[in-house]
Amino acid sequence: MALFRPWRLAMGGKKEMYNADALAGVPLKPANAADLAPDFPWPPPFRAAMFLSFDVDAESAWTGDDADTAKLLISMSYGGYEARIGTRKLLELLADLELKATFFIPGWTVEAHPMMCEAIAKDGHEIGHHGYHHLMPHPDNSLLVEEVERGLEALQRVLGVRPKGYRAPSGEFTAELLALLQECNFLYTSSFRDDVRPYRHRLADGRAGTIELPVSAGFDDWSLGLQTRTSSRQIMSTRDVLPMWMDELDEVRDWGAMLTTVLHPQCSGRPNRFRLLRTFLQQAMAYKDVWITTGEAIADRFREHERLTGA
Numbered sequence: 001m002a003l004f005r006p007w008r009l010a011m012g013g014k015k016e017m018y019n020a021d022a023l024a025g026v027p028l029k030p031a032n033a034a035d036l037a038p039d040f041p042w043p044p045p046f047r048a049a050m051f052l053s054f055d056v057d058a059e060s061a062w063t064g065d066d067a068d069t070a071k072l073l074i075s076m077s078y079g080g081y082e083a084r085i086g087t088r089k090l091l092e093l094l095a096d097l098e099l100k101a102t103f104f105i106p107g108w109t110v111e112a113h114p115m116m117c118e119a120i121a122k123d124g125h126e127i128g129h130h131g132y133h134h135l136m137p138h139p140d141n142s143l144l145v146e147e148v149e150r151g152l153e154a155l156q157r158v159l160g161v162r163p164k165g166y167r168a169p170s171g172e173f174t175a176e177l178l179a180l181l182q183e184c185n186f187l188y189t190s191s192f193r194d195d196v197r198p199y200r201h202r203l204a205d206g207r208a209g210t211i212e213l214p215v216s217a218g219f220d221d222w223s224l225g226l227q228t229r230t231s232s233r234q235i236m237s238t239r240d241v242l243p244m245w246m247d248e249l250d251e252v253r254d255w256g257a258m259l260t261t262v263l264h265p266q267c268s269g270r271p272n273r274f275r276l277l278r279t280f281l282q283q284a285m286a287y288k289d290v291w292i293t294t295g296e297a298i299a300d301r302f303r304e305h306e307r308l309t310g311a
């Protein structure tokens, strides 16, 4: 699928792999300078947390990689599923289960589908920032600042929301973006894959950055078989995915850790995926010791720990 093209470019071919000059430029230090995640208790009676989050990309998931896709109506219709059916069904599910979640929404989606996004906000869910055109952050992305500013403007104008959380479109990040989000007073980010507990970022100049709520790769429904004609990935069934998700949740409970879902209404709003998600959430709720909540709630808990410990 075309979504992976930027990574391929970034990775380069064999010529780039064996480039000694380029390799000499790789810093000899950890890529992430953040301190280790602190250990603190979740609110009683919870022993683990689930950051329940959705990315409402709609058509921008496809045009963010190639704007010309806008002319391809069937390709666009995969994203259009979110506004016609997927998001509404997920909102019904959350209302039935009395759960609150975070919805990361690109500015384009808010402007193109205001009624869908107003319904999310009206149900009391948290709204997060997810770029404007869903452009993957990259050192070559000259629109990085515009993506953040335009996304903020659209969320404010259409929904009256100033988001506290940010998730990177297509899950990539740069040091410049980390600094920019701190300048824009974001409370938390949720994109990194390097932990199972919240931690605080450290910027390149040593200052404290946003709180990171790391995502769990196994809970990204794009990687579990998106339903497209061109995807090379197999569509996985509930029988494949549910045991994997329950294994991760059970171990996360033993570790006192958190997991973060990265679900998309154009995937998890499809009937088979919807059934999987409903079953998973019901089983997680039956434990009664998993804090299923928003990013803001988890970030606030982290901040409270910092306040109590003077961190």
Ligand SMILES: [Zn+2]
Residues within 6 Å of the ligand: 055, 056, 057, 061, 130, 134, 168, 169, 170
């Ligand atoms: Zn996205």
